[in-house]
Amino acid sequence: MTETAVQDRYPDAVSHCYGCGRLNPDGLHIRSFRDGDEAVCHFQPRPYHIAIPGFVYGGLIASLIDCHAMGTAAAAALAGAPADDESPRFVTASLKVDYLRPTPLGPLLELRGRVVELTARKAVVSVTVTVDGAVTARGEVVAVRMPDDWQPTA
């Protein structure tokens, strides 16, 4: 597993994401690390991330899958690049989550992402969410690469 999170290599101008931006002080700070052909993310839900008492909020699971899929796509696009290169940034075109069973609230969540299709313009990423050895949700995400000269318009 790499020691630098993919999100730590996003350019400053696009590092404010509520899910995974290191420059968003109110955000979730989701972090993705390359691990062989996959990318891995560990996340500890807060006690208030409740769906039904005892279980993790599905919108949080969707958020984790979304940001980790973008990180997985970026990690794949970075393969072979020098370690101090900035990362390309992907944005979400579509997100599909299947909630296979309730996700218990309390244990650390592990997400694993794998790129199943990669072109110059987009990546399709498959993600699993695992708790205590059981897969509780699966995601499939279509990520589109932002042009390198894109500038925020806010």
Added chain:
Amino acid sequence: MTETAVQDRYPDAVSHCYGCGRLNPDGLHIRSFRDGDEAVCHFQPRPYHIAIPGFVYGGLIASLIDCHAMGTAAAAALAGAPADDESPRFVTASLKVDYLRPTPLGPLLELRGRVVELTARKAVVSVTVTVDGAVTARGEVVAVRMPDDWQPTA
């Protein structure tokens, strides 16, 4: 449009959802109102709900679609019931979001949900997210009805 939110009619034991639970003080307090054949939800993203600066975080959009779809399903299941009946509670089996264009951060968001399939056990709900008259995202959500005697196990 009804004056009582669907979520205000959820039983106390299942009203702690981070997205839409009235009993979660840290939550988003998403609220859905019946409006003819649809259900409508208005939501003001917080300034920190950023994707790329200037645009709304996709995980928030997924969360809004998810909870509003459950509210839309519950509103449909409640149709014709006395106004003081508690609402049935649905949970998400699958969530699909297509991000059609970036959603500007600042204006109020409007979500409209419509049940496209309803059985005793499940509902399929279609949701649009509109900002300043433009649809920026679409969702399709499969909602499964919780058994009325289900108890949290936390």
